[in-house]
Amino acid sequence: MQFELPAISRRELLQTASAGFGYLAFAGLSTAAADQESGANPLAPKAPHFKASAKRVIFLCMQGGPSHVDTFDYKPQLATDAGKGGKYGGSKLMPSPWKFKQQGKSGLWISELFPELGKHADELSLIRSMHCDQPTHPRAMTQMHTGNAQFIRPSLGAWTLYGLGTENDSMPGFIALNPPAASAQNFGSSFLPAIYQGTKVGKPQGRGPGGMRGGASGPQLADISNPRQSKQSQRNQINLIQSLNRQKLERDVEQPDVEGVIESYELAFRMQDTLPELMDLSKESAKTLAMYGINEEDTNDFGRQCLMARRFVESGVRFVEVTHGNWDHHQRLKTELPENCREIDKPIAGLLADLKQRGLLKDTLVIWGGEFGRTPDAPNGDGRDHNHKGYTTWMAGGGVKGGFSYGSTDEHGYQAVEDKCHVHDWHATILHLLGLNHEQLTYRYAGRNFRLTDVSGNVIDKIIA
Amino acid sequence: MMSRPDLKTIAFLGLASFLGPTSVGQDEQPLSTESVQFFEAKIRPVLIEHCYRCHSTEGQGVRGGLSVENKDALLAGGESGSAIVPGNLEESLLWNAINYQDFKMPPKNPLPKAVIEDFRKWIEMGAPDPRVNSGVVIHTKVTPEDIAKGKEFWSFKSPKKTEPKPVNHAKWAATEIDRYVAQSWDEHRLEPANDAEPATLARRLYFDLIGLPPSPKELDAFVASWKSNPDSAITQAVDDLLNRPQFGERWGRYWLDVARYAESAGKEVDMTFPNAWRYRNYVIDAFNKDKPYDQFVREQIAGDLIPTKDDAQFAEQLIATSFLAIGPKTLIERNPRQFQADLIDEQIDTTTRVFLGVSVACARCHDHKFDPIPQTDYYALAGIFQSTETMFGGLRSQRSRQESNLIILPLNDPNPNDKPISKTELASLKTQLSEREKEYAEARRAQRQPDKAKEGSTPRNGFLSIAVLDQLVAQINSRINTVDSDGKPLTLCMGVQAADKPRDAKLLVRGEIDQPAQEVKRGLVQVLCKDQVQLPPNTSGRRELANWLASRENPLTARVMVNRIWQHLIGNAIVSEPENFGASGPAPSNPALLDYLAVDFMDNKWSVKHIVRSIATSRVYRLSSAFDKARFDADPENKYAARANARRLDAEAMRDAILAISGQIDLNRPKASLIASYGTTLLGPNGPALPPGLNMAAMSAKGTTPGERPDTMNAIRAAGRNQNVNPFEAPNYTRSVYLPIARNSLPRALDVFDFAEPSLVIGSREASNTADQALFMLNNPFVIEQSDAIARQLIRSSSNQNERIAKAFALVYGRPATKKELRTATEFFRKADDGKKPSPAEQRLFQSLSQFCQALLCSAEFRLIN
DSSP states (O other): OOOOOOOOOHHHHHHHOSSTTTTTTTTOOOHHHHHHTTTOOTTSOOOOSSOOSOSEEEEEEETTOOOSTTTTOOOHHHHHTTTSBOTTSSSBBOOOSSOEEEETTTTEEEETTOHHHHTTGGGEEEEEEEEOSOOSHHHHHHHHHHSOSSSOOOOHHHHHHHHHOOSOTTSOSEEEESOBTTOHHHHOOTTSOGGGSOEEESOOBOOSTTOOSSOOOSOOOTTOSOSSOOHHHHHHHHHHHHHHHHHHHHHHSOOHHHHHHHHHHHHHHHHHHHHHHHHOOTTSOHHHHHHTTTTSTTTHHHHHHHHHHHHHHHTTOSEEEEEEOOOOOSSOHHHHHHHHHHHHHHHHHHHHHHHHHTTOGGGEEEEEEESOEEOSBOTTSSOOOEEOSSEEEEEESTTBOSSEEEOEEOTTSSSEEESOEEHHHHHHHHHHHTTOOTTTOOEEETTEEEOTTTTOOOOOGGGBO | OOOGGGOOEEOSSSSOOOOOOSOOSOTTSOOOHHHHHHIIIIIHHHIIIIIHHHHETTTTEEGGGOOOSSHHHHHHOBTTBOSOOTTOTTTOHHHHHHTTSSSOSSSSSOOOHHHHHHHHHHHHTTOOOOOOOTTOOOOOSOOHHHHHHHTTSGGGSOOOOOOOOOSTTTTTOOSHHHHHHHHHHHHHTOOOOOBOOHHHHHHHHHHHHHSSOOOHHHHHHHHHHHHHOHHHHHHHHHHHHHTSHHHHHHHHHHHHHHTTOOSBOOTTSEEBOTTTHHHHHHHHHHHHHTOOHHHHHHHHHHGGGSOOSSHHHHHHHHHHGGGGTOSOOOTTOOOHHHHHHHHHHHHHHHHIIIIISOOOGGGGTSSOSSSSOOHHHHHHHHHHHHTEEEEOOOOOOSSOOOOOOEEEOSSOOOOTTOOOOOHHHHHHHHHHHHHHHHHHHHHHHHHHOGGGSOTTOOHHHHHHHHHHHHHHHHHHHHHHTTBOTTSOBOOEEOEEEEOSSOOOEEEEGGGOTTOEEEEEOOOOOGGGOSSOOOOOTTSOSHHHHHHHHTSTTOSSHHHHHHHHHHHHHHSSOSSSSTTOOSTTSOOOSOHHHHHHHHHHHHHTTTOHHHHHHHHHTSSGGGBOOOOOHHHHHHOTTOTTOSSOOOEEOOHHHHHHHHHHHHTOOBOSOOSSOGGGGGOSOEEETTEESSOHHHHHHHHHOOOSSGGGOHHHHHHHHHHHHGGGOOGGGSOOOBOGGGSOOOTTSOOHHHHTTTOOOTTSOOSSOOOOOOHHHHHHHHHOHHHHHHHHHHHHHHHHHOSOHHHHHHHHHHHHHSSOOOHHHHHHHHHHHHHHTOSOSOSOHHHHHHHHHHHHHHHHHHSHHHHEEO
16 A cells, blocks of 8 residues: 655754754764764765675574584595594594585585575685684674673674665665574674674574474564554654654754654654565565475475575565574484575575576575584484584675685594684685775774774685686 | 571572582692593593583584583582592592482493593592693783872862862852852853742652642642742752652662662573562652661672661661672573683673773683783682572573572562462472473473474474473472472572682683683782772671772762762763773763762761652752853853753653653552563563462363373463554553563563663663654554543543643643643644534543543653653
8 A cells, every 4th residue: 555655854854953963973972972973974885995895694503503514614524533532532434325426617525404595605705614712602703693601692693784885875784584582692793783783583593492393473673563553643743753753953053862763753753664565575476486396395494595695685675694593403303404504405496596686696695504513423323423533614696706615524424634714714714805904993982992802813815706 | 687597598409500619629739640531531431422512612512511521510510419529439520420329421422431430540539630721820911000109180089079169150059059059160161040940840859759740730839939938948859859658769760770670580590580670669768768878788799698676677788689690691591610600700890880981801711801800800709709699589491491499588578479378289280290201301301302202292282392391290280489498488589608618710721611720819900999998808808898998088979979879860870870980981070079978978877868858959060951042152051050951751751751740640550560470480481470369270180191181281272363452562550660570571551661680780771762762652552541530530631622731731831821722732632523424422522532632642742751
C-alpha cells in the first residue's frame, strides 16, 4: 500500500536547519570530537586511508570450530599414519573419512563435502595457517571478533563502521543476522560510540536448554513497528515531533544535539520501511532462490540468511555477519559434519555466484571461518577435539587472490608451521583490504589510543590480488 | 567490636578453588645430578607423552586448570588441588589420578606399573623438577630518579589552595568558586553569559540533584521564591533536594557507573549475582547519609578489616567490600591460576582508576608507558589482592568453571525469594541432588561412548539431557546453598576476606602465569607515596592500602572525586578525562579551582553534599546556556565555563521523568532486585536460561532419564518458545536505578540511551543520537503506556482541549508553550481528527491526545536540559 506522505526529505531538513553544523552531533560527539571528524556525520561514508579493494564485508561465521582436516586442509599423511598416536601420544590419528579433490583451474584441494562451493575454488583464498590464543569456544569467538578475550573491546564490524561509515542512510551500518546466544560483546562497540555497534536482526541462536535450533519465526528487530498506529498516522506524529524540534533549533540558534535528534527520527522512520523490505525475499526470482537452496529442507535457513546478507550489502550496509552454529564435533563427526556442510554448501556457492553475476564480488569481501579448527586425532573415536594451534579460514572477492592457498600446518594438521596467520594478522589483512591501516585506525579511551590489533598484526600481502 | 572468628563463610561446593602458595621455599636448594637425571629419564618423557595433550599450553588447553609443564604449575595444580605435594603421596592428586582412585589419568589406559613406581619414587624423593624459572629477575627500567622526578608531576603533588584574584569580573563573583572561575576568564578573555531564567534553573537543579523534574507546583513555588530573593530561593531548593532520598538514587548511580556495578558476571557465562543489590543500596544510602568520602573509600577496600561497634555496622562494611567482587568475570576459564590473575588485574585496574584516576594495570606486562610506575609496583599491589579472598558466589557447571564462597552477614535479611526449607524437604533436595549428579555422570559417560548409549535416544536429545541435568544440579545446589543446615535462609553478600596467609606475588614475565620471576614485596604505588611505605609482614596490607587511598596525603583521591562532582553539575569536567590524571591525560582547565575544591572537600570532612551545595549555589551554576556566537568562538568547548552546557538527560533521568510526568512512578525502594528472585543462575540473552518454576517442576518429575520426562521436556520447550520474552522487560514503575542490571541483557530503556557499559569504569557517558532510540520512543509499549497515562490525566483535569494542550506542554517541558508551538499542536489535532476512521470520536480524541503527549516526550526539548 502506498501513502502520499507529507514527509520532508533529508535534504529539505538540512536546508531548514538554520546553523551550518549539519547533523554533526548525530552520534553525540562533543564539539571537539566533531571538529576532529571535520563536521561529518559519523555514519556518513568516509574515505579510507588508502585505495581499498573491498568496500563491504559479509562474514560467514561458523560457530563451534569446523574441522579443517576434513574440509579445506588436505593431509594425505594423515591417511598414511592412520591409527598411529597423535602428537603427545594420546588418541589415534584419524584420516579424513572424506575424499579430497583438486578443484577449478587452480587445482585447490577441497573436500567432497563441498561439491557446490568447490566449483568456486578459483575465487577462494584459503588461509591454512590460522592460529589464535584461546582453546575454548567463547573466548576464541571473542578473540576472533575483537582481537582480545580478556577485556570487553569493540568488534571487527564496529571498527569497520567507525573507519568507513556506511552507504545506506536508511539502514544500520553493521548487522548481525541471527547472532548466537550470549554473544552481545562480539558485536558491541565497547568504548567506541554506540552508533557503531552491530544491530542484531533475528532471534539469537541458543545452545543448551531453551535455545534449541530452528523454530525461529523469522528475523526481528526490537520496536521496528508501532503496535497501534498506521504508517500515515505515525508520519503525522513524526511531523509534529520534527516541527517542535525545528522550532527549538530556531530558538536555540546552535544546537547540534537537536539536529542529531531530528536525523535519528528520520532514519528510524526510513528503517521501519527499508529493513522489512530488504528482509522480504518474496520478490527474488525463483532462479535466485534456487541458487541459495531456499525452500530445500537442509539449506533453507542458511540460504535465506545468505540472500538477506546479499540484499543488505547491495543496499549499502557496510558489514554483515551471518552465523551458522553447531560445528563442535567431539562426537559423531561422520554423520554430523556432512549435515553441517550440506547446510552451508549450496547457500555459500549461491552467494558467491550471485555476488559475481551482480558485479558485487570484486569489491565485497566474503570471509568464512570458525573460532578455531579441530585436531587430526580422535579422542572419542568418531570426533575431533578443539585445535586453536592450526586451522583454516578463507576469503573471497574484495581484492584477494582467487584459487590461492596461503600458509600451511604440519603434516597432520596439528599446528600452523609455515606463513603463520594469527587472528591479529587476519584482522590487519581484513582492514587493509578495506583500505584501512590497522595501526592508524585508533580510538582514544582511558588515556591511550586503542586499535583492533592491539600491538600486533601483520598484513598478509601474499593473498592480495 | 566484632572479631573475625564471628564471621562464618560457606563453601558452595566441596572443593573451593582458592589457590595455595605457588612457592614452597625449596627453590634455593640446588638439585643433585642424579635427581635431575631421574626426572629427565623417567618423568619428563611420560608427562610429555601422556599428559601434555590436555595439560599444557602446547597442547589443546589446560584442562581442569592443570598444566604439567613446569614445577610451579605442578605444585599449583588445577581446580581440584595441587598435583604434586613433594614427599607426600596421599596429598598429591597426580598420584591419586595415575592410580585410578578419584581421578583416572590417563583416561583411556592406566600407565604401566613400572612407570607408576617411578612416580612413587620421584614424589617421595621430593619431586625434584629442574623445570623452574628460578633466577629469572625482571629489572625495571624505571629508576628511583624517574620516580622522584615523577612526584613533581602536577597531579602527584598535594593539592594546595591559592588565593583567587579575579579582575574583570570580581563583582560578578558571588562565591569562592566563582572567584576561581572568574580568574580564568581574565586569563582567556571571556565574558560570562547572563543568569538563566528561574524556570530553566529549577529544571536544571531538580534533574541534577535528584534526577527528576520539578512538579508544576514545585516549579511555581521556586519561580515565586526566586522573584523575592534569587539567592535564598536557590539555597532553600538545594537544601531541600539534598535531603530527599532521591538525591542518593541520583548520585549513587554515578558512583555505580565507575564501580562497574552489575548483577551478573557478564562475558561468556552470564551468571547472576543475586546479592549484588546490597552494594547498590549501600552506595545510595552512603550518598544520602553523606558518609564522609574517605570513610566510603576505606570501607569499599577494607570494610571487613575496620573495627566496628555493632553487627549492623559490620554488615554495612562487609557489603561495602562488594566493590572488589562485582566486576565482570570470565567464569568459563578453566585454569584457576589464570582466573585469579585476571580477577586481581580487574581489581587493581578498577581500584586505581576509580579512586586515583590513574591506571596501574598497564604495568601487568611491562613498565607503565607514560607514568613512572614500574612493573614491580603492579605486583606489589597484586600481592595485597592475592592475599585476599574474593567472594563472588557463582555455581560450578559445565560452562561455569569458577565459583567462590559468599559472606554470611550478621543480619537476618535474606533475599525475599529465599524461603525456609523444612528439614524433610532439605533432605529430599539433597537426595535429588545426588540422584541428578549420578544421572549426569552416566549421561556424560554415554556421550563419550555413544556406541553404548541406550537405544532410542537420539544424539540431540542426549546432548540436551546432559545440559539439562547439568543445569538441574546447579539449580538444586543453588537452592540448598541459600539456607543453613536447619533450612533457615541465609543473609549473604559479595565481598572480600583476608586469605589464610598473606604472601607476596611473583612478578610474571609479560604477565604470563606460567612465567614467574622474582617475588615482589607487597607495597603501594611508589610515585604516589611521599615516603617509602612498609606494609606489615603478617597481614595482606589491604587495610593500609585503604587508609592510604583515603588519606589527605594522597594527592589524587580528593581531586578525582571533586572533578567528577563538577562534571555532573557543570557538564564539563576540569580534567576532561576523569579517570586519567596521569601523564598521558589532559591538563586541568582550571588547576587552581580543582585544588581549591579538593582542599575544601577534605577540610569539610570529605562531605560530598558540601561540594554539591557549594557548586549548585555558585553563580557559575546559574549561567544561561543560550547561544552567543562570540562567546562560542572564544571557547568552543566551553572549557572555562563562561556559559552553561545544554545537556542530554541520561537513560535513568529520562525514564524516571517520563514516569513522573505520567504519574505512574513508584518512589519506594523495591525489596532487593528482580535478579535476586532468580537466585544464582545462568542468564541467556533474554533473562534466566531456565525460569525458576521450571527447575522445581523438572526436579520433582519422575522418570528414568530426563529426556523421557514429559514435564521437563514440555517445560523446556515452552521456555524455548518464550525466548523473546525477557522477564527483565516486565512492567516496572520503580526508579531506574533499581532496574535489574545483568551485564548481557540490560533493560532496553537503559541500553538504547547510552547506559554506562557495566563491565567498564565509566566516568562520563556517551550521549549518542541513534535510530534505535527513535524506534524506542516511537514504538515501545512502555512509552505508549505512559503517553496514555498522561492523556488520561489531561482528560480528567479539563474538558477544554486548549487547556489540555497547554497543560501537556507545562507538564513535559516545564514551561508554557509558545504561540507557534500551540499552532503546531492545533494543526496536528486537525489532521489527526480527519474523521476517516471508524472508531468513536471519544476514542479518537484519546488516541490523538496520547500521540500528542508521546510526541512531546519524543521531542528534543524534553531530552535536553538547558
